Amino acid sequence: MSQETKGARREKIFGAPKILWGPPFLTCAGCQHSTVSRIVAEILEELGIDGKAIAVMGVGCAGTGTFLMNLDVTGTAHGRPPDAATAIKRVRPDTIVWTMQGDGDCIAIGAGPLIGALTRGEKITIIMCNNTNYGTTGGQLAPTTVMGQVTSTSPLGRDAAREGFTVHAAELAASFRGCAYSARGALTNPDNYRLTKRYIKTAFQKQIDNVGLGFVEVISACPTNWHKTPLQSLKWIEDEVLAEFPLGEFKNVDRIG
Ligand SMILES: Cc1ncc(C[n+]2csc(CCOP(=O)(O)OP(=O)(O)O)c2C)c(N)n1
């Protein structure tokens, strides 16, 4: 170490959000669910709402990041986070209530609760990690599986005649009058990482401003079930998945109705 470096004032310019209390995320190497959790933790701190935020986790890998946040966290039956979040928010309108769900949880078994919350325009924030399969249980086909994708239950590749067409949750959410904000982001490069963070922040801001439901879908790599390395997974998202799932904002209003 040079004399100059030794004497320099050392200032911390980057670190983990304080509400992440320690152990590493419980996800596989290259799984981007943990990145989404990290982004949410940063946002809760940046918006100064970590003290009154309540997380509702779905069943599956996507929810596990909430275990590591120093927040009130509750779990529900598979797919039911929007119902629990509705109840909490209505009883405690002073809190910031958000759900952390996988695509299977949110738009397969949980499609009914999601549509109910959108219909009612609940003042909650829903984060859906879309890894195009059921990660926890072995990579089965989900509504979000892209056309042609091989999964453990579509070994010949998703085919419209057998398995139907891919579902687009962010566009669906945007079509509801009770939806204040809907967007889809990805985490394959610094630019779309920054945009995804902005989308999630805006969705929380809609709740802070008491506008209506904020929904953000994040394309999230599942290297384990995709049978790819983390880097191959990012390339596959960029080459194939984003062709099916365009990124961007689909709705952003200051008043619902
Ligand atoms: C009522 C019910 N049905 C099925 C299951 C089994 N199960 C647990 S996690 C899961 C899939 C989760 O997939 P997803 O929501 O996409 O989240 P990921 O694991 O990919 O993050 C399933 C089917 C369950 N726990 N409860």
Ligand code: SF4
């Ligand atoms: S199985 Fe997939 S979704 Fe689950 S932790 Fe591993 S990479 Fe993530």
